[in-house]
Amino acid sequence: DQQVKQNSPSxxxxxxxxxxxxxxxxxxxxxxxxxxxxxxxxxxxxLISISSIKxxxxxxxxxxxxxxxxxxxSLHIVPSQPGDSAVYFCAASVDAGGTSYxxxxxxxxxxxxxxx
Amino acid sequence: EAGVAQSPxxxxxxxxxxxxxxxxxxSGHATLYWYQQILGQGPKLLIQFQNNGVVDDSQLPKxxxxxxxxxxxxxxxxxxxxxxxxxxVYLCASRRRGGGDQETxxxxxxxxxxxL
Numbered sequence: 001d002q003q004v005k006q007n008s009p010s011x012x013x014x015x016x017x018x019x020x021x022x023x024x025x026x027x028x029x030x031x032x033x034x035x036x037x038x039x040x041x042x043x044x045x046x047l048i049s050i051s052s053i054k055x056x057x058x059x060x061x062x063x064x065x066x067x068x069x070x071x072x073x074s075l076h077i078v079p080s081q082p083g084d085s086a087v088y089f090c091a092a093s094v095d096a097g098g099t100s101y102x103x104x105x106x107x108x109x110x111x112x113x114x115x116x
Numbered sequence: 117e118a119g120v121a122q123s124p125x126x127x128x129x130x131x132x133x134x135x136x137x138x139x140x141x142x143s144g145h146a147t148l149y150w151y152q153q154i155l156g157q158g159p160k161l162l163i164q165f166q167n168n169g170v171v172d173d174s175q176l177p178k179x180x181x182x183x184x185x186x187x188x189x190x191x192x193x194x195x196x197x198x199x200x201x202x203x204x205v206y207l208c209a210s211r212r213r214g215g216g217d218q219e220t221x222x223x224x225x226x227x228x229x230x231x232l
Binding site for chain 2: 004006034036041042043044045046049089091102103104105106107108109
């Protein structure tokens with residue numbers, strides 16, 4: 001039962017261009033979404049998040065878009081840099097009511113490679 | 117602020133042996149999580165503590181896995197006996213407060229376990 005799916009195992013992009021990473025979810029109870037970035041031999045690090053009351057959140061080169069009706073979110077990186085090469089995980093949680101204590105459900109990850 | 121510490125970083129054991137992993141969360145973080153990440157998949161939550169109490173252990177294989185957080189600070193995860201399919205990276209994460217807040221989980225570097 002894969003509630004969060006990242007259907008593209010990998011993405012290759014030229015430096016300076018836009019990277020778009022996609023994520024779909026099935027559980028309509030999810031109301032908070034996050035993107036984590038992971039380098040080899042390190043733990044995931046938080047990148048950006050979005051609440052279900054918003055449809056867009058920006059932080060520098062990173063923008064996350066949420067389409068609740070389609071149960072779809074995407075991460076845009078503009079411009080892409082070689083240092084952005086990593087595995088990107090989409091994650092979701094049910095935060096309403098304060099009963100989940102932040103339990104995250106992760107997608108499988110997308111390997112992003114940015115070529116110089 | 118020091119990050120989440122985990123040890124050992126790597127462990128190789130034979131099947132049916134036992135193994136233990138240790139995690140020290142960020143100081144003052146009340147919530148602690150253990151995740152299992154199998155190669156090619158996203159992290160999967162095994163168990164979640166709020167202070168020294170278990171909040172969610174629904175995905176913990178309790179016949180062989182156990183975890184404790186006795187004083188509400190550091191935690192240990194044990195596997196006894198190990199199976200081949202337990203080969204994975206075991207990630208520990210912590211978060212400052214409990215439910216209701218959209219706060220970030222901070223991950224440690226993980227322990228890479230190989231069961232032969």
